[in-house]
Amino acid sequence: MARKVLIAGNWKMNLNHLEAIALVQKIAFSLPEKYYAKVDVTVLPPFTDIRSVQTLTDGDKLLLTYGAQDLSPNDSGAYTGDISGPMLAKLGCTYVTIGHSERREYHAESDELVNKKVRAALKHALSPILCVGEPLEVREAGGQIEHTTNQLVAGLKGLKAEQVKNVVVAYEPVWAIGTGRVATPADAEEVCAALRATLAEKYGSEIADDVRVLYGGSVKSGNIGDLVKCENIDGALVGGASLDADEFTKLCALAAGGPLP
Numbered sequence: 001m002a003r004k005v006l007i008a009g010n011w012k013m014n015l016n017h018l019e020a021i022a023l024v025q026k027i028a029f030s031l032p033e034k035y036y037a038k039v040d041v042t043v044l045p046p047f048t049d050i051r052s053v054q055t056l057t058d059g060d061k062l063l064l065t066y067g068a069q070d071l072s073p074n075d076s077g078a079y080t081g082d083i084s085g086p087m088l089a090k091l092g093c094t095y096v097t098i099g100h101s102e103r104r105e106y107h108a109e110s111d112e113l114v115n116k117k118v119r120a121a122l123k124h125a126l127s128p129i130l131c132v133g134e135p136l137e138v139r140e141a142g143g144q145i146e147h148t149t150n151q152l153v154a155g156l157k158g159l160k161a162e163q164v165k166n167v168v169v170a171y172e173p174v175w176a177i178g179t180g181r182v183a184t185p186a187d188a189e190e191v192c193a194a195l196r197a198t199l200a201e202k203y204g205s206e207i208a209d210d211v212r213v214l215y216g217g218s219v220k221s222g223n224i225g226d227l228v229k230c231e232n233i234d235g236a237l238v239g240g241a242s243l244d245a246d247e248f249t250k251l252c253a254l255a256a257g258g259p260l261p
């Protein structure tokens with residue numbers, strides 16, 4: 001088992017393309033190359049920023065990668081406002097977030113649609129970051145494992161084991177997103193371990209050992225160290241803290257085991 005830690009900065013609907021360039025430049029300048037041996041760093045800007053981020057990372061041969069926050073289940077056609085897998089692949093994206101709770105809630109995305117999007121991503125060699133997570137009332141009733149493992153199984157429906165290998169799973173309890181209320185490492189590990197056990201059950205332990213399972217929800221430099229120490233947590237999907245270059249750099253360095261740059 002040699003899973004490399006992944007820190008993914010989900011910018012959500014923040015920063016225009018000029019601000020995106022400034023932030024990526026700052027991160028690249030602040031995080032020395034040696035850290036990338038231990039941690040994969042990726043940023044997930046809004047669609048309108050991706051071309052600028054691509055030009056910068058290609059031009060300066062930066063070691064960080066980038067991706068998108070969503071994609072269409074379709075490759076092309078009359079789907080006003082949507083962005084397709086082939087478009088993201090052409091822009092050099094590595095990852096695409098799928099099924100984030102904000103999309104499930106504000107865009108009524110069902111497990112079925114999430115599954116179609118996961119397939120679309122894999123079809124175009126993009127690694128889906130499949131998000132699962134329970135709302136507060138489910139956590140309070142103790143249903144977090146059932147809820148998240150059901151979302152995982154539905155999101156991966158119909159995929160072959162060798163496809164699942166390229167998926168990243170992100171456990172984001174809805175009650176911990178943007179609230180400052182982070183799950184304890186033990187709470188996060190409990191669910192991440194259950195997600196991995198489900199992967200092992202369905203696709204075999206070799207695949208389950210390879211898949212990275214991230215935690216997301218109020219992750220900061222102050223808590224990343226304890227989270228990545230957990231056996232089944234392989235990094236983080238970071239929202240707010242990924243918009244601040246100093247904080248994000250610190251977080252990436254600590255996820256790599258330190259020391260601070």
Ligand SMILES: O=C[C@H](O)COP(=O)(O)O
Nearest residue numbers: 010177178217218239240
């Ligand atoms: O995708 C990221 C998550 O929604 C977490 O956001 P947050 O770090 O601002 O709580």
